[in-house]
Amino acid sequence: MSETAELANLFPFDPSDPGFRADPYPVFRSMREQAPALRTAPGMWVVTGFPECSDVLRNRSFGHGDGSLVASQITTNADGEEVRPFVFLDPPDHTRIRRLVTKAFSASMIEKLRSRAEELASGLLAKAATGEPVNLMTSLALAMPSQLISELLGVPAEDKPLFEQWSAALGRGLDPDFMLTPEEAEQRNRARAEFDEYFAELARRRQTEPAADLVSALVAVAEDGDRLSQTELVSTCRLLLSAGYLSTAHLIGNGVAALLRHPEQLEWFRANPGEAVGVVEELLRFDSPVQVAGMRLALEDTEIAGQPVAAGEAVTIMVGAANHDPRAFENADTLDVSRKPERNLGFGVGAHFCVGAPLARLSTQVALTELVTRYRIERADAGATRIDNLVLRGYADLPVLLNAA
Numbered sequence: 001m002s003e004t005a006e007l008a009n010l011f012p013f014d015p016s017d018p019g020f021r022a023d024p025y026p027v028f029r030s031m032r033e034q035a036p037a038l039r040t041a042p043g044m045w046v047v048t049g050f051p052e053c054s055d056v057l058r059n060r061s062f063g064h065g066d067g068s069l070v071a072s073q074i075t076t077n078a079d080g081e082e083v084r085p086f087v088f089l090d091p092p093d094h095t096r097i098r099r100l101v102t103k104a105f106s107a108s109m110i111e112k113l114r115s116r117a118e119e120l121a122s123g124l125l126a127k128a129a130t131g132e133p134v135n136l137m138t139s140l141a142l143a144m145p146s147q148l149i150s151e152l153l154g155v156p157a158e159d160k161p162l163f164e165q166w167s168a169a170l171g172r173g174l175d176p177d178f179m180l181t182p183e184e185a186e187q188r189n190r191a192r193a194e195f196d197e198y199f200a201e202l203a204r205r206r207q208t209e210p211a212a213d214l215v216s217a218l219v220a221v222a223e224d225g226d227r228l229s230q231t232e233l234v235s236t237c238r239l240l241l242s243a244g245y246l247s248t249a250h251l252i253g254n255g256v257a258a259l260l261r262h263p264e265q266l267e268w269f270r271a272n273p274g275e276a277v278g279v280v281e282e283l284l285r286f287d288s289p290v291q292v293a294g295m296r297l298a299l300e301d302t303e304i305a306g307q308p309v310a311a312g313e314a315v316t317i318m319v320g321a322a323n324h325d326p327r328a329f330e331n332a333d334t335l336d337v338s339r340k341p342e343r344n345l346g347f348g349v350g351a352h353f354c355v356g357a358p359l360a361r362l363s364t365q366v367a368l369t370e371l372v373t374r375y376r377i378e379r380a381d382a383g384a385t386r387i388d389n390l391v392l393r394g395y396a397d398l399p400v401l402l403n404a405a
């Protein structure tokens, strides 16, 4: 068997099968019923149960260790220094960088973006509401977070197309290398290098000319005499954009598609726009844009759900599957936007819980509220198409008709 085929067998499903892509949840259900933590090959676990995913994410016995599992996401810079975004680090390095980043990327900075988010959503929707079929992804779902995150970081408007291109290559490159074509892996590597070069230059400029943006805040942030090094700063900027842009876009896209498939839910939301917070949590649970909250290595002999896991074994944490676990959610396969939001795993949990969750929530709440309160939306006849990705779940094309209400 070739190495690629052996690696592909790590998953007890075919991630590129069109049926799986359209609806992976029946496959996840049968895997979970077989075993919520399944040993699929020597040294490899796939976890689809809610308590089991939650335990692995919270358990300090699992981590990134030497980085061998995420080797394709780790690079070396011109000075021979390892460049590893902090999402792939363990304590104490992870704790140190995350503390500095969350200090700079504060809740008040995000709340200030609300009126800009409203302005962006309103402008994009007004342009799209022609009564002719439009792709909701390009018209709103991708356009809004891309603009908002670029502005937040302080990227000049004329450079935004570069970011969209780099982010698409990085998003595709989130899947394990054996699922990528050599061209896709090469595009990811090139995008990463260009991105880093761009941010290194922007950070240098912000050192001498600070502005009211996140790059300036990251340059300036200090705690107990500690600061981010130039390498940490650049890899953090890349992480924020690559983790934040497509995931938010696909939450908006998956959310709109789910509401269109369940018109009574769309009507409930339209009648209760004040409930946007709960609606967005349920949409995140029902069709999570980030299906896999990364992989972890067992850093020592440990266990998952009472089964022994040896040091060095790998775990794939399928949060999209966990969010449909009937042990955690009543009628887990049913979309119910009026349900009382319970904490789901769409943003992960534990030490690596999503730093951008407040921004993703704000952007999606604003976009969807603007959409359902001011417009009538219908599916257009042309078929929707899903993106080709396992870690990220979303649409490439989501044709809709929009008319002012």
Ligand code: HEM
Residues within 6 Å of the ligand: 057, 086, 087, 088, 098, 149, 239, 240, 241, 243, 244, 245, 247, 248, 251, 289, 290, 292, 293, 294, 295, 319, 345, 346, 347, 348, 349, 351, 352, 353, 354, 355, 356, 357, 359, 360
């Ligand atoms: C709907 C949108 C989003 C989803 C579903 C999502 C999901 C996640 C998940 C599941 C993790 C945990 C990864 C792990 O445990 O290994 C994570 C971490 C992270 N996310 Fe998000 N994310 C979203 C939006 C954002 C945004 C808008 C930003 C920033 C602009 C962001 C920045 C990050 C960062 C920096 C981490 C790493 C945190 C750490 O390692 O301590 N994310 N995200």
